[in-house]
Amino acid sequence: MNKHILYIIISLTLVSFIGISTQVDRWKAPNGAKELKNPVKSSQKAESIKRGAKIFKTRCMICHGVKGKGDGIGGKALSPKPQNLTSGMVQSQTDGEIFWKITNGRNDMIKWGPILTDKQRWDLVNYVRKLK
Numbered sequence: 542m543n544k545h546i547l548y549i550i551i552s553l554t555l556v557s558f559i560g561i562s563t564q565v566d567r568w569k570a571p572n573g574a575k576e577l578k579n580p581v582k583s584s585q586k587a588e589s590i591k592r593g594a595k596i597f598k599t600r601c602m603i604c605h606g607v608k609g610k611g612d613g614i615g616g617k618a619l620s621p622k623p624q625n626l627t628s629g630m631v632q633s634q635t636d637g638e639i640f641w642k643i644t645n646g647r648n649d650m651i652k653w654g655p656i657l658t659d660k661q662r663w664d665l666v667n668y669v670r671k672l673k
Contacts, residue, residue, distance in 0.1 A: 570638040577637025593668025609672040632673045
């Protein structure tokens with residue numbers, strides 16, 4: 542009986558470590574992406590955020606969820622799961638890194654570069670910043 546309990550404890554420990562490692566495995570943009578500067582001026586940010594919110598609602602919310610927490614209905618079957626855009630992990634990235642990820646996509650995330658204009662993608666970056 543004690544062997545069975547030990548096996549269960551070991552199994553649960555391994556599952557915990559696997560869960561932790563997937564949270565640590567981050568999607569990193571190339572170093573050059575960090576250097577990309579957000580072209581939207583401070584005086585234009587409010588309008589940019591409004592435009593970004595509209596794009597988010599029609600293009601991103603299905604997977605990232607209403608509040609950007611990665612809990613959208615369309616993302617439930619995806620692996621890896623959509624990012625929680627409000628998390629410190631996402632919010633600590635530069636605008637350029639977020640822009641690069643929106644542009645290039647990965648796995649099940651759409652590559653938005655050919656679909657959305659540069660301006661629209663920067664509007665999304667500005668909206669993502671508001672989600673924190």
